[in-house]
Amino acid sequence: MKSKYITIRQAREHNLKSLDLKIPRDQFVVITGLSGSGKSSLAFDTIYAEGQRRYVESLSAYARQFLEQLQKPDVESIEGLSPTISIEQKTTSRNPRSTVATQTEISDYLRLLYASIGVPHDPKTGKPIEKQSAQEIVSQIMALPEGTRIIILAPLIKGKKGEYKNIPKQVAQAGFARIRVDGNIQDVQEELKLDKYKMHTIEVVVDRIALKDSVKKRLTDSIETALEVGQGSVTVLQPEEETEKTYSEKFSSESGFNIDEVTPRLFSFNSPYGACESCNGLGTKMEIDPELLVPDSDKPWINAIAPRTRGRSHYLMYYRAVMRELAHIHNVDPYQPFKKTPKSFMKKIFYGTGDSIWGKPFEGVIPYLERMFQNTDSDWLKDEISRFMSVLPCPACNGTRMRPEALAFRINGLNIAEVNHFSIKDAKKFFAEVKLNKAEGEISEQIIKEINRRLDFCFNVGLDYLTLDRMSATLSGGEAERIRLATQVGSGLTGVIYILDEPSIGLHQKDNQRLLTTLHSLRDIGNTLIVVEHDEETIRKSDYIVDLGPGAGEYGGEIIYAGKTAGILKSKKSLTGQYLNGKRFIPVPAERRPLDPKRVLTVKGAEENNLKNIDVTVPLGTLTCVTGVSGSGKSTLVNEILFKALAKELHHAKDKPGRHKRITGLQQVDKIIEVDQSPIGRTPRSNPATYTGVFSHIRNLFSQLPEAKMRGYKPGRFSFNVKGGRCEACQGDGIRKIEMHFLPDVYVECEVCKGKRFNEQTLEIQFKGYSICDILNLAVTEAIQLFENIPPIRSVLTTLNDVGLGYIRLGQQATTLSGGEAQRVKLASELRKQSTGNTLYILDEPTTGLHFADVDKLLKVLQRLVDKGNTILVIEHNLDIIKTADYIIDLGPDGGDKGGEIVFAGPPEQLAEHPTSHTAKYLKPLLKQS
Numbered sequence: 045m046k047s048k049y050i051t052i053r054q055a056r057e058h059n060l061k062s063l064d065l066k067i068p069r070d071q072f073v074v075i076t077g078l079s080g081s082g083k084s085s086l087a088f089d090t091i092y093a094e095g096q097r098r099y100v101e102s103l104s105a106y107a108r109q110f111l112e113q114l115q116k117p118d119v120e121s122i123e124g125l126s127p128t129i130s131i132e133q134k135t136t137s138r139n140p141r142s143t144v145a146t147q148t149e150i151s152d153y154l155r156l157l158y159a160s161i162g163v164p165h166d167p168k169t170g171k172p173i174e175k176q177s178a179q180e181i182v183s184q185i186m187a188l189p190e191g192t193r194i195i196i197l198a199p200l201i202k203g204k205k206g207e208y209k210n211i212p213k214q215v216a217q218a219g220f221a222r223i224r225v226d227g228n229i230q231d232v233q234e235e236l237k238l239d240k241y242k243m244h245t246i247e248v249v250v251d252r253i254a255l256k257d258s259v260k261k262r263l264t265d266s267i268e269t270a271l272e273v274g275q276g277s278v279t280v281l282q283p284e285e286e287t288e289k290t291y292s293e294k295f296s297s298e299s300g301f302n303i304d305e306v307t308p309r310l311f312s313f314n315s316p317y318g319a320c321e322s323c324n325g326l327g328t329k330m331e332i333d334p335e336l337l338v339p340d341s342d343k344p345w346i347n348a349i350a351p352r353t354r355g356r357s358h359y360l361m362y363y364r365a366v367m368r369e370l371a372h373i374h375n376v377d378p379y380q381p382f383k384k385t386p387k388s389f390m391k392k393i394f395y396g397t398g399d400s401i402w403g404k405p406f407e408g409v410i411p412y413l414e415r416m417f418q419n420t421d422s423d424w425l426k427d428e429i430s431r432f433m434s435v436l437p438c439p440a441c442n443g444t445r446m447r448p449e450a451l452a453f454r455i456n457g458l459n460i461a462e463v464n465h466f467s468i469k470d471a472k473k474f475f476a477e478v479k480l481n482k483a484e485g486e487i488s489e490q491i492i493k494e495i496n497r498r499l500d501f502c503f504n505v506g507l508d509y510l511t512l513d514r515m516s517a518t519l520s521g522g523e524a525e526r527i528r529l530a531t532q533v534g535s536g537l538t539g540v541i542y543i544l545d546e547p548s549i550g551l552h553q554k555d556n557q558r559l560l561t562t563l564h565s566l567r568d569i570g571n572t573l574i575v576v577e578h579d580e581e582t583i584r585k586s587d588y589i590v591d592l593g594p595g596a597g598e599y600g601g602e603i604i605y606a607g608k609t610a611g612i613l614k615s616k617k618s619l620t621g622q623y624l625n626g627k628r629f630i631p632v633p634a635e636r637r638p639l640d641p642k643r644v645l646t647v648k649g650a651e652e653n654n655l656k657n658i659d660v661t662v663p664l665g666t667l668t669c670v671t672g673v674s675g676s677g678k679s680t681l682v683n684e685i686l687f688k689a690l691a692k693e694l695h696h697a698k699d700k701p702g703r704h705k706r707i708t709g710l711q712q713v714d715k716i717i718e719v720d721q722s723p724i725g726r727t728p729r730s731n732p733a734t735y736t737g738v739f740s741h742i743r744n745l746f747s748q749l750p751e752a753k754m755r756g757y758k759p760g761r762f763s764f765n766v767k768g769g770r771c772e773a774c775q776g777d778g779i780r781k782i783e784m785h786f787l788p789d790v791y792v793e794c795e796v797c798k799g800k801r802f803n804e805q806t807l808e809i810q811f812k813g814y815s816i817c818d819i820l821n822l823a824v825t826e827a828i829q830l831f832e833n834i835p836p837i838r839s840v841l842t843t844l845n846d847v848g849l850g851y852i853r854l855g856q857q858a859t860t861l862s863g864g865e866a867q868r869v870k871l872a873s874e875l876r877k878q879s880t881g882n883t884l885y886i887l888d889e890p891t892t893g894l895h896f897a898d899v900d901k902l903l904k905v906l907q908r909l910v911d912k913g914n915t916i917l918v919i920e921h922n923l924d925i926i927k928t929a930d931y932i933i934d935l936g937p938d939g940g941d942k943g944g945e946i947v948f949a950g951p952p953e954q955l956a957e958h959p960t961s962h963t964a965k966y967l968k969p970l971l972k973q974s
Contacts, residue, residue, distance in 0.1 A: 047124035050091070050572070054120035054668035057682035058085040059601035059851075065590065066606075069124060070565060072573045074586040076620050077604070078895045079865075080596030080851025083576045084545070091574065092543045093117045094564070095128025115792060126572070128541045140326055141314050142516035145464055147527050148502060148534075150471075150512060153495045155308040158460050160491065162311075162453030166301050173303065175436055178268045181291045183279055185255070185263065190257045195281040196266050197224055197247040197288075198274035200303065200523045203317060207240045216249055216378040220900070221251035222466050243316075248273055258954060261962055267291075277305065280628070281936075303449050306467060311460050313445035313451070320447050322440035331409045333434035334394050339696055341383040345390065348382045367393060370406055389587070401615040427679045445513075461513075467940040469508035469674075478963045501530035504562045505547075506555035509675020509939030520865045521551030521721060521892075526559070533562060545862070546581040549892050552673040552921050560585050578895050579971040583624065584609065588709070591620045596851030597823035620932070625898040627631035630900050630924040632971060636951050637910070637930045639663045643687070645884075652702025653680045654944035661949065662686070662913045664712055664884075668908060671920065671963045675939025678919045679888065686917070687886050690716040713915070715883040719870045721863030721892065728777050728791070729765060730858035736873045738854070745834065746816055752809045759804060769806035769816075771797035801855075820855025827854055845873040846905050848898040864892030868902075875905065891922040899924050923970050926963070927963040 048069055055063040060082050075083045093628060097114040115884045145151035170263065174534055185194070200215075200223075201208060212232040215223055222229055225236065226249045238244055248271065252257050252264035262431060270278040271293050281288040284712050294304060303570045319325030338348045346367055371378040374391050396408025407415075417429045437443035444451060444461035451459045456478055475496055481487060490802040503510070507525040516524065525547055547563070548556055560582065567573050569588075577583060589612050591605040605611070605618045607652065615621040622628040641662040651657045662668055684702035691697035693710055724735045733739035743759040746752055752761070761769040764776030774780055774794035778801040781791055793799040801816040807815040812830060814822075822830065824844045831837040844850070847868040852861075861869070867890055872884070880928040890906075891899050899922065906916050907928075920926060934948040947961045948954070956968040 045704045046115075048673055049124050051121075052086075052090070053120060053122075055086060055090050056118040057089045058082065060085050060090070060118075061601040063601070063603060064605060067574065067590070069126075069572045070567065070570055070589055072567045072585070073575065073588045073590065074583050074609075075574060075576050075590045075592065076578060076895070077592035077834055078582055078594075078596050078600065078851075079848055079893055079898045081594075081600035081895075083592055084862075085601070086590070087543050087576050088132070088545070088594065090119050091116045091122065091125070092128045092130045093120065094122050095125055095541065098125065101250070104352075108538045117621065123336050125543055128543060129532065129537075130543045131525055131532065131547070132545045138517050140328075140515060141519060142525065143464075144468075144502075144507075144510050145512040146314075147516055148498050150495055150498050151312075151388070151464075152308075153491050153498075154460055154463060155311040157405055157488055157491045157495070158311045158450075158453050158455065159306055159308045160457055161480065162306075162460075164207040164303055164306075165454055167448055168301065173301070176291060176293050177266065178271055181271075181278065181293070182260065182264050182267055184291070186260060188255055188282075190256050191284060193252070193284055195229075195251040195252050195261075195283060196257065196270050197268035197281060197475055198250050198272075199245070199279060200273070201244060201246040203243045203245055203438055205241060205243055207236075209236055209245065211246055212236050214721045216247075220248050220250065223247065223251060228467070245958060247279060249701040250278075257569050266743075274812065289535060290377070294622055303452060305451075308731065310449050311446070313578075315929040318446060318450045320438060320441035323438035323445070325445045327438055327441065327443045327445040328435045329438045330430070330433045331436045332413050332429075332432050333436065333700065334410070334700060335392070335700060336432045337409065338382050342381050342486050345382040345385045345393070346378040351882050366406060370397070372471050372656045374680075376898040424487060425859040426549060431698065434698075438616055440944055464513040465511055467509055467511050468502045469940060471512060472496070472503060472508075475499070498530070498534055501533045502527065504533075504558050504672055505530050506551050506559050509673075509943070511940075520545070520550050520888075522551065523674040525549070526551075529562070536569070537699050541572045541574060544573065544575045545574065546577055546893060548581070549863075550674060550889060550921070551582065552671075552962065553923070554962045555674050556581055578891075578893070580624065580896075583620070589617045589620075591615075591842050595620060597750075597825060598727045600851065619897055620895070626895070626973070628905065629973070630896065630928065632927050632952075637666050639931065640665065643709075643712055645705050645707065645713065646687060647681070647689075647704055648700070648866055649705030650662065650681055650685050651704065652684050653677065655685075655702075656724070656944040658944070658946050660933060660946065662915070662933070663931050664882075665910065666708070667910050667918070667928070667930040667934065668931040669918050669920050669926050670933045670935065670944065671865060672927055673937075673939050673962050674937035676937075676943035677936040678935055680887060680944075681933075681935065682917060683720075683888065687716060687718050688706055690884065691718075711861055713882055713884050714880050716886065717845060717861070717874050717883060718886045719867055719874060719890070720888050721860055721867045723863075724861065724866045724869050725858035728779060730860055731820070731855045732824075732844065732849070732852055732861075732869050732870045733854040733856070734856075735869055736840050736844065736876075740806060741840070742816070742819060742835075745837070745961055746811060749809055749811060755805075755809075757806075758811065762802075762809075769802055771801055771803055773797065774801070776801050788917070821853055823851055824855055825850040840872075840876055843876045844869070847875070848894060848900070848901050862893045864890070864894065867892065871905075877910070879914060883910065883914045885916045886915060886918075887916065888919045890918065891919065891920065891925060923967060926967060927970055932963075934958075936962050938962075 050067040050069060050299060052065045075087050076934055077083055083419065094117050097116060100114055145154065165171065172662060189592055190896060201966065208340060212223060216232040220232065222231055223418065226244055229249060237477060250270040253263055267278055268887065276293045279290045295498065299722060310318045312318040313325035323329050342481060346364055370380050374389055376385065394408055395409050395551060396411055397406050413429050417426060420426060446461050450462055463471065463474065474491055478577065507526055524698040525545065529547060545611055546926060547559060564572055586609050589605060589607065589609050590603065591612060593600055593602060593604040605615045605621065611619040612618055613625040621645060645662040645664060647660045649657050650660060660681060670682055672678050680702060681743065685704050688699045688701035689707050690713060691699065692701060692709065694716055724730055743762040746762045747757055747759045760766050764770045770776035773796035778794055779791040780794055802817055806816055809815065814830065824841050827839060828830065828841045828845060847871065849868050852865065889903060894902060910916055918925060926932060933946065934951065934955060936943055936945065936947040937960060948958050955964050956971050958964040
């Protein structure tokens with residue numbers, strides 16, 4: 045009989061204080077509590093880790109020999125545990141070939157759909173392509189000049205792996221003497237030696253002919269034979285011209301456009317048969333960008349754009365002399381500012397001209413740099429030139445990633461790239477309204493049904509604004525988590541324990557209800573949901589709550605409350621309960637900061653992505669929130685346009701800003717800092733101590749200790765990144781990475797140093813009884829007490845504590861930090877730097893992973909920064925941040941194509957009265973309550 049509970053006894057992982065807990069199965073369970081109270085330790089490091097370990101142990105002895113045994117979590121026992129699936133935020137794919145469509149398998153069904161019912165069209169004329177007869181193919185070949193020598197080939201194997209040892213024998217039995225293997229013609233009597241793990245193409249040589257009128261019948265017979273052998277395809281090779289062309293009796297047009305084999309792989313940009321040949325299916329190419337050649341448009345153009353390559357001053361002088369001569373020919377002043385120079389002339393400078401300068405045409409700056417980049421073997425020179433390059437849409441496929449043959453097929457007038465460019469919401473509409481004849485409908489019914497199922501799942505978790513071709517690498521942690529959640533819903537598994545990490549992150553309150561409905565549907569089919577969450581609505585809609593605390597780090601790890609959701613409102617011990625029942629709350633400021641109309645930044649004509657040519661004003665010296673439903677254009681406006689434009693202007697950054705006309709008020713900002721949620725490092729060597737720089741102070745301190753001086757130890761001795769003091773068995777990592785093949789990679793403790801990272805001699809040096817390893821294992825709050833009399837170290841640690849990170853360990857691996865924790869480490873690092881009073885800080889959802897009490901603490905830090913005259917621009921859905929802002933820019937009204945407009949701009953009280961704003965609907969009751 046299946047147990048009704050997951051029973052945990054004596055859980056001691058990390059800071060958990062020997063917890064005993066019974067979690068009801070088949071329920072929606074929320075684990076909440078202060079940041080660092082042990083939520084992830086319980087959910088992921090105990091329950092999920094034990095589930096994964098048991099799965100590995102359930103495999104056969106043969107399978108287990110490849111995996112190594114996983115370490116058991118520090119828990120006495122867990123009963124009632126069924127298969128566990130973890131859906132976290134920080135495992136977003138960085139593969140440029142991964143998209144929303146490929147992750148959700150919608151891409152697979154789209155390829156099958158287009159291969160089944162797509163109608164091919166000629167790219168030049170737009171007319172549908174009909175099938176071609178052998179006689180029509182012969183007529184096209186006979187149109188070649190008389191005397192042209194051709195070889196007629198029939199494809200047998202096209203781009204498939206294998207050894208194909210029997211092919212020559214089979215071809216010989218069919219009466220043919222030669223085959224072409226991977227481009228080389230050989231006799232069928234020769235032994236065929238192929239690498240079975242590589243792709244191969246094998247064709248039969250059907251005939252060799254010199255074209256003239258008298259060979260037409262022979263040519264016809266040979267073409268018919270080749271079409272029969274090649275299953276409808278024939279390749280005609282002109283050896284003297286080194287050209288070849290494939291003809292097909294399947295699809296061919298009057299303009300000579302042919303489509304050979306129509307299979308699903310033709311519609312995949314991850315297959316060499318469907319990918320654009322120029323960009324190999326990436327949709328982008330590194331190209332010389334004229335804008336990057338001119339970092340300062342106020343400079344004279346001749347000084348601004350000449351390619352600067354060290355060690356080639358003689359060429360630079362020659363190059364400038366050529367451009368002066370060109371300027372003389374066109375009557376242009378070489379020393380006038382670039383921005384005032386005629387564009388038609390600058391085009392000649394950039395791309396070259398037919399004008400003869402000293403006996404030869406002027407090549408142009410961009411063709412010259414491209415030629416140098418392609419031809420040089422010097423890595424240094426490639427690096428130099430790459431400074432002038434940007435990732436731009438591939439000119440061959442216009443960013444679609446597909447070859448012309450794939451784009452020739454249409455359904456209801458749209459090719460597969462156009463359908464892939466739909467948002468999930470628009471794709472739902474397209475497939476609901478698609479018009480098909482009876483035969484097409486019968487063929488595609490099941491395929492379209494599967495596509496619609498997956499679109500529905502994505503729609504229901506609040507991802508309706510994402511386009512199908514959106515790269516996975518550009519998704520936020522919350523979006524990536526919800527895509528995986530949608531995929532799990534589609535799998536229809538039952539009896540599973542799903543463990544989720546803040547699935548509401550990045551969702552507007554309007555979209556949160558759909559997510560909760562999805563979570564409830566997962567529960568209702570017989571699954572257990574364990575969700576680590578701080579969102580108030582999600583907590584209230586749960587069946588059962590586990591509240592951990594009372595504090596963070598060593599002060600946490602205890603169960604404050606475990607029971608039905610309604611019961612926590614009556615708990616006197618629970619901080620979460622006090623915020624839920626209204627006894628505690630984050631107050632609305634008594635007064636907002638006055639806005640100075642002279643101190644503003646204004647973005648004019650913003651129209652990147654879905655922005656509708658909007659003008660946006662950001663008041664300086666304020667805390668300003670950019671709000672709006674998911675996909676309304678917040679990140680585009682703030683990160684793609686404002687941040688990149690200011691970073692380019694103030695810090696000469698390389699990234700190209702999103703499309704806009706201009707930005708005014710730049711002179712009032714002298715520094716811009718973006719504090720995002722990207723990892724502070726991607727290896728176990730990165731940690732908060734190294735990122736904030738406090739580890740350098742600690743190493744210097746250790747090197748000054750008497751014992752260290754006697755031994756001649758320098759600061760480098762106490763680094764795990766260099767030889768000398770570190771453990772060489774794990775090279776200072778303290779752990780070893782184990783590849784799990786069909787499971788995620790895991791890390792196990794180094795058996796030599798037992799995870800301490802340093803050798804024994806280094807660990808003998810101690811400060812107040814603590815070795816360098818012990819220091820790295822201290823929580824920030826503990827380290828503050830230890831180093832209270834050492835100002836350089838104490839000041840950094842105090843700042844980490846101020847942003848709510850008092851619980852994290854100094855040496856905690858960067859790979860284990862959540863996006864919100866990584867962001868706050870960066871914020872702490874910036875806070876300790878000297879403020880100019882004219883700095884613009886940009887933060888993207890800084891409340892990620894924060895409890896109500898931690899949000900209150902973070903707000904005090906942000907307000908402190910603004911009080912010094914700085915500006916904070918926050919993208920945020922958290923209503924506690926929104927209600928305390930001085931100014932709100934609300935975008936919408938909805939996401940995707942229905943967004944990109946300014947719904948409202950002004951103080952929160954005025955927004956709350958707005959009749960159509962989705963944000964206003966949820967903000968109004970909160971302002972009244974406060």
